[in-house]
Amino acid sequence: MVERRLIGLGFGLLVVGSAFLFWSLRAPYGFILELRATKLVALVCVGAAVGAATVLFQTVAMNRLLTPGIVGFDALFILFQTLLVAALGGVGAAQIPGALRFVLETLVLMGAAAVLFGVVFRRGRGDVTRMILTGIILGVLLRGLAETVQRMLDPSEFAVVQQAMFASFGRVDPGQLGVAVLILSGALAIAFRLSPALDVAGLGRGTARGLGLDHDRIVWATLLLVAAMVSVSTALVGPVTFLGLLAASLARLVTDTHRHAVLIPAAALTGSVILVAGQFVFERLLSGQSALAVVVEFLGGLLFLFLALNKGRP
Numbered sequence: 375m376v377e378r379r380l381i382g383l384g385f386g387l388l389v390v391g392s393a394f395l396f397w398s399l400r401a402p403y404g405f406i407l408e409l410r411a412t413k414l415v416a417l418v419c420v421g422a423a424v425g426a427a428t429v430l431f432q433t434v435a436m437n438r439l440l441t442p443g444i445v446g447f448d449a450l451f452i453l454f455q456t457l458l459v460a461a462l463g464g465v466g467a468a469q470i471p472g473a474l475r476f477v478l479e480t481l482v483l484m485g486a487a488a489v490l491f492g493v494v495f496r497r498g499r500g501d502v503t504r505m506i507l508t509g510i511i512l513g514v515l516l517r518g519l520a521e522t523v524q525r526m527l528d529p530s531e532f533a534v535v536q537q538a539m540f541a542s543f544g545r546v547d548p549g550q551l552g553v554a555v556l557i558l559s560g561a562l563a564i565a566f567r568l569s570p571a572l573d574v575a576g577l578g579r580g581t582a583r584g585l586g587l588d589h590d591r592i593v594w595a596t597l598l599l600v601a602a603m604v605s606v607s608t609a610l611v612g613p614v615t616f617l618g619l620l621a622a623s624l625a626r627l628v629t630d631t632h633r634h635a636v637l638i639p640a641a642a643l644t645g646s647v648i649l650v651a652g653q654f655v656f657e658r659l660l661s662g663q664s665a666l667a668v669v670v671e672f673l674g675g676l677l678f679l680f681l682a683l684n685k686g687r688p
Contacts, residue, residue, distance in 0.1 A: 383643035424604040425645025430617025445509025448613035449516035479609035487601030541612035541667040569634035616674020621645035
């Protein structure tokens with residue numbers, strides 16, 4: 375039964391992906407198909423990465439209300455964009471080669487995550503709650519710094535920063551996308567191989583260690599995978615904080631299981647379907663270009679309130 379539901383999610387992604395590619399297709403066919411295919415791959419990669427990363431993060435945090443963005447990924451990304459524009463100006467920041475900018479953003483995000491997960495988690499002797507609280511505080515600090523710098527920018531420069539605050543799937547570079555696909559595919563494959571250990575880790579630190587699992591090592595490896603997936607997806611299109619919560623919650627609802635061998639691909643497929651279907655509706659049917667990220671964040675926020683009021687039960 376569960377396998378059929380996974381197949382159903384895969385078929386749903388195939389249907390919405392085909393509609394996205396071929397709906398209202400006009401000449402020149404090759405050029406338009408290339409643009410649409412690039413955007414489709416970006417949508418699938420980001421949806422899969424954020425959905426799977428949220429399932430992993432919720433497992434190690436033992437809380438279905440949380441997303442990786444809560445530890446400050448989006449705040450650091452916005453601060454980096456703000457400092458870049460403040461230092462080089464709007465024109466100078468725009469002239470940075472796309473590949474170089476993607477690498478810089480990914481390294482900054484992954485480096486900060488490695489420090490947070492490594493120093494705080496290791497020194498806290500496996501205390502995930504302390505690590506999350508530290509990330510929340512750092513996120514507030516980074517947002518405050520970003521807002522302070524933004525107040526000193528010219529209106530035209532602030533507009534450049536403001537554009538980077540929301541995810542955009544129309545500015546994806548094919549070269550960046552190839553690197554992102556390799557990294558995200560590897561991270562997803564490793565996460566899938568860790569599924570049996572994650573099933574045990576989800577029982578709690580004491581129980582997992584009693585069953586012979588090196589809990590802290592598994593959590594550390596899982597957090598690194600989360601950092602890789604969220605960093606690459608954020609650097610590729612921008613922050614999508616609540617997409618993971620939507621994908622993970624719907625995946626749990628559809629599969630009705632705690633097995634990570636099912637939850638991880640289910641969340642990845644669900645996140646991809648949400649983004650591809652949403653972009654298809656807004657871009658093909660409603661002729662909108664930038665509404666998807668706003669709507670996803672709005673729906674994710676509503677879901678967060680619903681889960682909070684229902685004690686995390688989807």
